[in-house]
Amino acid sequence: MKRLLSRLLQLVRIRLSLWKDIFYFHKLTIKYNASIHTDNDIEKMQYTLLRENHTIEKGLSLKNPRKGFGQQKVLKLLKRLNKYFDVYGKTDKEFLIYPLGTIKHYIHYTKSTGVEIPIIEREYKILMEKSGFVDVKEQGGIIQVSKDEILKKCNSSFESLLNSRHSIRYFSKETVTKDIIEKALNLAQRTPSACNRQGWHTHVFQGEESVRLIKWQGGSHGFEDEIRTSILVTANLKAFLYYEIHQAYIDGGLYAMNLINALHSLGLGTIPLSCGFTHDKLKGLADFDIPKNEVPIVIIGVGNLLENFNVAISKRKNINLTNKFH
Ligand SMILES: Cc1cc2nc3c(=O)[nH]c(=O)nc-3n(C[C@H](O)[C@H](O)[C@H](O)COP(=O)(O)O)c2cc1C
Structure with a gap:
C-alpha cells in the first residue's frame, strides 16, 4: 500500500512538472514566436x-x-x-x-x-x-557547381567537406544503393547523444514511396518527383525522462546533421526537409508506418549528383552576429 502510494505521488509530481514545463514553453512561444507581432x-x-x-x-x-x-x-x-x-x-x-x-x-x-x-x-x-x-x-541567388568539384572536395578535409555541402534539389536518375545508405548510417552512428542512449531511428523510403512522403512534407514544390530516396530521421520519446522533453530534438538533430555530412562525404547529394509542423499535420505520418512514440526530426532527400547543377547561395551570417564571447 505504502509503495503504491509513493508511486502514485511520483506520477503526480511528474505530471505536474510536465504541465509546468509545457506552460512555460507556451509562455515563451507567445512572447517570442515569429508569427506574433x-x-x-x-x-x-x-x-x-x-x-x-x-x-x-x-x-x-x-x-x-x-x-x-x-x-x-x-x-x-x-x-x-x-x-x-x-x-x-x-x-x-x-x-x-x-x-x-x-x-x-x-x-x-x-x-x-x-x-x-x-x-x-x-x-x-x-x-x-x-x-x-x-x-x-x-x-x-544561385551558383553552378559540378559533380567533379564536389567529389574532389567532399572527402579531402573536414573544412572542405563543410564548405562543399549544399542543399541539392535535383538529381541524376541513378538509384541510390542500399549499400551506400548503410555505409552512411554506420558513419552517423558515431553521433554523440545524451548518456549514449542513441534514441534516433531512420526510415528509408525509395521510389514512389519516397515521392509520396515528399509530397506529404509539402516544402518541395516543383521538385517532389526528383527525390526518389528519402530518409526520415525520428527520435524515440521512450529514450528520455520527464525533465528532458526537448532532448529528443537535440539528439535527433545532431544525428541528422551527421547523417547529412556522411552522405555528402560518400559523394551523394542531400537536402534536409522540414518536419516542423503542427500536431494535426504530423498525424499524417501514421500513413507511413511511423510509430507514435517516434517524433520526426527531419526528412533527408538523397540522390546521385548530375554532372552540373545549380544550388542556392544561401549566404551565411558573419559570426559576430551569432556569437558572443562571455
Ligand atoms: C530543418 C531543415 C528544414 C528544411 N526544409 C526545407 C524545405 O522544406 N524545403 C527546401 O527546399 N529546403 C529546406 N531546407 C534546406 C534549407 O533551405 C537550406 O539548408 C538552407 O537554405 C542553407 O542552404 P544549404 O543547405 O545549401 O547550405 C531545410 C533545411 C533544414 C536544416
Whole structure:
C-alpha cells in the first residue's frame, strides 16, 4: 500500500512538472514566436524576411524554374524590405544587402527568360536608391557547381567537406544503393547523444514511396518527383525522462546533421526537409508506418549528383552576429 502510494505521488509530481514545463514553453512561444507581432521586433522581422528571401533563392535553384515564377512573392518581399528600411534602417541597414542581392539575381534571371517585370524592377530601383547601396551583386541567388568539384572536395578535409555541402534539389536518375545508405548510417552512428542512449531511428523510403512522403512534407514544390530516396530521421520519446522533453530534438538533430555530412562525404547529394509542423499535420505520418512514440526530426532527400547543377547561395551570417564571447 505504502509503495503504491509513493508511486502514485511520483506520477503526480511528474505530471505536474510536465504541465509546468509545457506552460512555460507556451509562455515563451507567445512572447517570442515569429508569427506574433512580427514586424514590431527587428529580429522577428529579419528572420521572416530571410525566410521569404530563401523561397526566391530556392525557386531559382530548381532544375527548370517555371517561366516568370515568383513575381507576387518578390513584390511582397520588396514591400516588406521597404517597411524594414523605414522602421529599422537606422539600426541595421546592412541586413538588406542579401535579400536585395537575391532580387537582383531574380530580375536578371527572369528577364533572361524573356519575361518583362517592370514593376519589380521599378520597386527594386526605388529601394536601392532609398537605402543608398551602390551594388549588391553575388550576395544572393544561385551558383553552378559540378559533380567533379564536389567529389574532389567532399572527402579531402573536414573544412572542405563543410564548405562543399549544399542543399541539392535535383538529381541524376541513378538509384541510390542500399549499400551506400548503410555505409552512411554506420558513419552517423558515431553521433554523440545524451548518456549514449542513441534514441534516433531512420526510415528509408525509395521510389514512389519516397515521392509520396515528399509530397506529404509539402516544402518541395516543383521538385517532389526528383527525390526518389528519402530518409526520415525520428527520435524515440521512450529514450528520455520527464525533465528532458526537448532532448529528443537535440539528439535527433545532431544525428541528422551527421547523417547529412556522411552522405555528402560518400559523394551523394542531400537536402534536409522540414518536419516542423503542427500536431494535426504530423498525424499524417501514421500513413507511413511511423510509430507514435517516434517524433520526426527531419526528412533527408538523397540522390546521385548530375554532372552540373545549380544550388542556392544561401549566404551565411558573419559570426559576430551569432556569437558572443562571455
Ligand atoms: C530543418 C531543415 C528544414 C528544411 N526544409 C526545407 C524545405 O522544406 N524545403 C527546401 O527546399 N529546403 C529546406 N531546407 C534546406 C534549407 O533551405 C537550406 O539548408 C538552407 O537554405 C542553407 O542552404 P544549404 O543547405 O545549401 O547550405 C531545410 C533545411 C533544414 C536544416
